Amino acid sequence: MKLLTPAILVLSLLASGAQAATLKIATLAPDGTSWMKLLREAAAEIKTETEGRVNVKYFPGGVQGSDKSVLRKMQIRQLQGGAVASGAFAQIASSTQLYSLPFTFRNLEEVRAIREEFDPYIIQDLAKNGYVVLGISEGGFAYLMSNKAIRTSSDVQDRKVWVPEGDMISQTTFENGGVSPIALPVSDVYTSLQTGLIDTVAVNPSTSIALQWHTKLDYATDYPLVFLIGMMVVDDSAFKKFSPADQATVKRVMAATFAKMDAQNEIDEAGARQALAQNGIEFVELTEADKTAWQALAKGAIAALADKNVYPVDLYKKLQQRLIELRQAK
C-alpha cells in the first residue's frame, strides 16, 4: 500500500500536467470556406501531434453569436477561444487597432513589412489581458463601394454610408468627413442596401461577393481605405492547462496555418477584385489631388481618435515613421 500511494500520486500529477482537453473556438466565418478548411486541417494536425491531448473544436458561422458575444462567452468559460475581427478587442487592448486606422497603408507589401515588427506589440498587449494569440490574419483592404462614383469627400457627403455597429474608427472617420454614417450590424447590410437605407459601404472585395452586396453596388473607389485584420485568441487559463510541449505544438501548427491563410487571402482578394470588374463594378481611379485630400481628411480623423484613446498614439507614430523609412528606401 505504501508503495502504491506514491505511484498513484506520480501518475495523477503527470495526468494533471498533460490533461486532455477541448478548446472550443467560435467564429463568424461560415463552414466550408477555405479559411475554415485550413483551420479544420490544423485541428486534425494538432490532435495527431498531441496524441489526442489537445482537441480543437470550432463553432463556425456565428452560431455562438457576434464577436462581442464570443468574447463574453470566453469570460464566463463557455468558450475557450474565438477568431474575431480586430475591432472586437477595441475596448480590451488598444494596440489591436494599430493597423486599422484609415489610409495608413498603401499596399500589402507595406502591411507585411510592418507586421514583422509590430505584431509582437499586439500579442504582448493581449497577453497582459489574459489572451493567447494563436494567429493574426490578413483580411485585405476595404474600399468604398457605392451606387454612385465617389472621388472626393464631398461625393461621399451625399451618400448613405454604412459603418459596422460599435466601430469607433469608421464612425469617427466618416463624421470627420462631414458624413453622418448609419451604424448597423453586418446581418442587416444586404437588406439595407436593397431597401436603400444605405447605399455606400467600406468592404473588401471578397466579402462584398461572399455576402452578395456587390449585386446592389456599382462603383468601387480604387484607393485602399483601411486594412482588415482578424485574430484567433484563446483564454490564457485554459491554454496553460496543456503541457508546455503541447502549447508549443498548438502555436507552431496555428502559426503555419495562419501563414497559409494570409497567402490564400491575397489570392482571394485579387480574384475577387477581378470578379467585381467582370460583374459590372466600375473601379473609380483617383487623381493625386483627390488622394491627398483623402489623406488630409484621415489625418483629422486619426487625431480625433487619439483624443478618444482608440489606439496607442506613440506606437502608431513609430509605425508611421517606419512606413516613411520604407517608402524612402524604395
Added chain:
Amino acid sequence: MAACSVGRLPSNLSRSMMNQDDPAVVAAGAPAYLLLLDALVLTYPDDEDFLLAASRLYGAYAGVFAQDEEQAKSMADKAMTYARRALCEYDDDACRLVDGPADALNNALYLDYDSDDIAVFYAFASAWAGWIQANTDDWNAIAQLSKVTILMTWVASHDPAYDNATVQVYLGVLETQLPPSLGGKPEAGRAHFERAIELTDGHNLMAKVLFAKQYARLMFEQELHDRLLQETLSADPHFEGLTLINRLAQRQAHLLLAESADYFE
C-alpha cells in the same frame, strides 16, 4: 424520321437512369451515354432538346460521379456550355439577360416570360448552380450566385413542385449559404426544404439530406440533423424519377450521420 425516333432517346435514357436502383450501374454506364449525347449534339447542333439533355447529364455527372475536382469542373463547364447554347437557341433576349445585371434579369423574367418557358430556364439555372458548385474557388462564380436564386425563385413561382420539387431543394441550398449573423436567411431555406418534403410526400430524400447538411449544421441543430438522416436511411428509395438520387442521398446520409458527434459535440 430517324431524328424523330432518336429524339425520344435522351428523355427515355434519362428516365431509366433516374429510376436506376444501383448508382454503380449509372456511374459505369453514363460516360458512354455522354459520348452519345455529344455525337447527337454534333449531328443536330440546333436541337434544344439534345442540348438540354446533354447539359443535364453532364451536370449530374459533374455533381455526383466526378472522380476529382478537375473532372467535376470540366464536366460542369460542358453542362454550362450546352445549357447556354440551348437557352440562346430558345430565345436571343434570354441569352443576353442572364449575362446582364441581376435586377434586370429579375424584372424581365416576371414581365416577359411565363410558365411555358420554365423548362429551359430551369435547366440553365441547374447547370449554372452546378458550375458554381464546381468552381467555389473562383470569385467570379460566387459573384453569380444571386442570379441562380432569381431564376429558381421565378421557376418556383410558376410551379412550386417542378422537377419533383427539386426546385425547392435548390432554393433551400441557396438560402442556407450564409448564417443570419452575415445576413443569410436560413429560415427561408428551411421553408424551402420543408416544402420539397411536403410536395413529394417525403419521397425526395435528397431534400432531407440537404436540409440536414445545409440548415441543421449551419444552425447547429443536432437533433434535427440526426432525425432527418435517420428518416432518409429508413425510407424506401424507390420512387418514379427519384430512385437514383434517393440512393445517393442514403449514401450521403450515412456519411453525415457518422460525422454528427464530431461536428456537434
